Amino acid sequence: MRPAVVFIVLTVMIDAMGIGLIIPVMPDLIAEVQGKNLSRAALWGGVLATTFAVMQFLFSPLVGSLSDRFGRRPVLLMSLTVMALDYVVMAVAGSIWLLLLGRVVGGVSAATGATASAYMADISAPEDRSAHFGLIGAGFGAGFVLGPVVGGFLAEFGTRAPFWAAAALATGNVAFGWFVLKETVRRETRRPLSLRRANPFGAVRHLGDLPGIRRLLLVYFLYHLAFAVYPSVWSFFGKAQFDWSPAMIGGSLALFGLAMALVQGVLIRPVLKCFGERGTVLVGYAFSVGTYLLIATVTSSMTILILTPLAALAGVIPVALQGIMSQAVAQNAQGELQGVLTSASALAMVVGPLLMTGTFAAFTAPQGAIYFPGAPFLLSMLLTLAALSVFLRWRVPSSGGTEDGRLPPCEP
Incomplete structure (x- = not known):
């Protein structure tokens, strides 16, 4: 694997590790700075996650368009530097408002994902993009393997230790990228920056004019809205339903991340070959609903741990959708597309954490009529069914699939 590809995968992995490192300590950290109970801490957890996602939603198309104009290398290195500084701020924050400020800055720097995906598109043949996007997904999954485990371990040394670790990882990756990352955007293909298309609404409007893209963007958004239940609620759900410790929460997330890495890094290729991109989405949704x-x-508790890796099989959905849409746009608009996709997932994380943590709080509050910690996952199932309904009405042919949605036979 080329060093630049290793850097891209590491960038996404460290992004995920940064998230995974801090998830196990979030209930205790928010309670520490707020002095509130678990139900109230969950609501603040939703606010912090939503703030992060709002900034990512607003800035991802701009960052993607900047990489189309000025190149992937400077945008990636600058974003990673800001991310490292943000973790330092989170490590020293003594109030909920400083944590909130850290999430504002972190959301802007997290737009790195759009540029990383655009870089991967630059160096991939069109027919290989879905599989190569799977490497990015595998990096994210690997980060979730290491992040929660390390975060749960570091939590024994205090609620701030995981943030210092995340800052160190991001700084190390900046140094690595400085030496190995080569520019892929040639001078003659650089596109002038258009502020009209460098905002999420203008970019979605422009890309939505392409055949079939608007509906696929909605499917992509609904997938991530349902998926938001894991980062938003899992730690609170584990504590409420099973009285899990931070280490146990971290271990369960690591199990999920390992399964996600295997699905998107290894399993995705034979699944795409067997079912095609459209069929892969359908197979993923079948596992997701169940x-x-x-x-x-x-x-x-044991049954949940058995179900956790099965839930990761739904990870084939965004990879296949991303590949379908990437083949539908021009080469010099890959950054814009990846920015829009990052914004779509970020918008889901704007709405998702508040929706999921609000549902969790309503069904776990001491004065509540019904105690049902699993309610957010039932809501995610309904959102998944809605996404599947929209996708089934998409009729643009894709490689390996059929126009009416029937699955082709697997090839040996």
Whole structure:
């Protein structure tokens, strides 16, 4: 694997590690600075996650368009530097408002994902993009393997230790990228920066004019809205339903991340070959609906751990969708597309954390009529069914699939 590809995968992995490192300590950290109970801490957790996502939503198309204009290398290195500084701010924050400020800055720097995906598109043949996007997904999953485990371990040394670790990882990756990252945007293909298209609404309007893209963007958004239940609620759900410790929460997230890395880094290629991109999306949704329903209703801690890797099989959905849309846009608009996709997932994280943590708080509050910690996962199942309904009405042919949605036979 080329060093630049290693850097891109590491960048996404460190992004995920930064998230995974801090998830196990978030309930205790918010309670520490607020002095509130678990239900109230969950609501503040939703506010912090939503703030992060709002900034990512607003700035991702701009960052993607900047990389189309000025190149991937300077945008990636600058974003990673700001990310490292943000973790330092989070490490020293003594109030909820400083944590909130850190999430504002972090959301802007997290727009790195759009440029990383655009870089991968630059160096991939059109027919290989879905599989190569799977490497990015695998990096994210690997980060979730290491992040929660390390975060749960570091939590034993205090609620701030994971933030210092995340800052060190981001700084090390900046140094690595400085030496190995080569520019892929040639001078003659650089596109002038258009502020009209460098905002999420203008970019979505422009890309939505392409055949079939608007509906696929909605499917992509609904997938991420349902998926928001994991980073938003999992730590609170584990504590409320099973009385899990931070280390146990970290271990369960690591199990999920390992499964996600295997699905998007290894399994995605044979699945795409067997079912095509459209069929891959359908297979992913079949697993997604079933696992959300089961996680919402089972009460056994061991059963949840068995279901966790099965839930990761839904990770084929965004990879296949990303590949379909990447093939539909021009080469010099890959940064814009990836910015829009990052904004779509970020918009889901604007709405998702408040929706999921609000649902969790309503069904776990001491004065509540019904105690049902699994309610957010049932909501995610309904959102997944809505996404599947929209996708089934998409009729643009894709490689390996059929126009009416029937799955082709697997090739040996």
